[in-house]
Amino acid sequence: MKLLVTGGLGFIGSNFVRYILDKYPNYELINLDKVTYCGRYENLKDIENNPNYTFVKGDIGNQELVEHIINHHKPDVVVNIAAESHNDNAIKDPHIFVKTNVLGTQVLLHACLDKVKRFHHVSTCEVYGDLDLDSDEKFTESTRYAPKSPYNASKAGSDHIVMAYYHTFGLPVTISNAGNNYGPYQYPEKLIPLFVTNAIENKKLPLFKSSQNKREWIHVLDHCRAIDAIIHKGKVGQYYNVGTGVEKNIEEITKIILNHLQKPESLKEYVPDRKSHDRRYLLDSSKIMNEIGWAPEIDFDQGIKETIDWYKENEWWWRPLKNA
């Protein structure tokens, strides 16, 4: 099988590319990535000489380039992971989020018409809006989309255009909406790598004032396994929620990091909330579990400690980013 993965130099993308090439030694994989500040060649340093791997630098919104890649490489499956992904940046400059996440996705979809067996789009739980902290509700695949921030809205827009290509043109699509990922190679602007690397450097850990706000956490490798399961066994035209049921608030995450690194509580500092800071997301992931047989394999307590240790042992990876 031949896969075109977009955004394969980012956090989830690089873990996914490595996972696929390890698991399927006969698969060929083309990685199309614009190499934004988050896309780093270092993330796939260990596989750049793999004969089954081809890298193309470019934008998913570049119609000529994307058509050329589809026509020349003829991938069976496209996995669209490329995106602008940081909520804070979307508040400063929403335009690039709509450009890449919505318009870029549309260009890619169009180039795939009548050419691919599957177009899988990687999305987020954040499209559903948020829940009360003490709510008994969970987001299901039929929950109404209610995004509140420009990043979330751009991902919701991309999901809608993906599904429109299924209903209107018959493109065989699937969409996964995952919870908050953690693991190695995550850019240190995101909560866990930011707090771990700050703590290692004895710098303050900036907790949003609403530090009871909860997120559902999934190890990036469990997310990769879910995408793998969906492209092989998922039904076209379907959305799949991908979560673990493991919820932790910012205080709990901070405590785990400080304890594991044996750093003092005094590193904590409270900062104003981000605008439209969602309170809580929780997914009902029974559909992917029952229909496809996927289930998370990595225990959170173990996975988070291994992740903290990875950042501790790989200062070469994050130090240049923190000092940039």
Ligand SMILES: NC(=O)c1ccc[n+]([C@@H]2O[C@H](COP(=O)([O-])OP(=O)(O)OC[C@H]3O[C@@H](n4cnc5c(N)ncnc54)[C@H](O)[C@@H]3O)[C@@H](O)[C@H]2O)c1
């Ligand atoms: N990180 C999470 O917790 C999480 C959870 C659920 C879903 N997601 C989704 O997963 C995807 C990847 O997230 P991530 O955390 O790995 O992001 P990331 O920012 O680490 O990586 C994004 C990658 O996309 C590339 N890219 C950006 N714009 C591009 C463009 N126009 N053309 C080609 N490549 C481009 C970047 O260079 C980078 O390599 C996003 O769609 C995000 O919405 C992320």
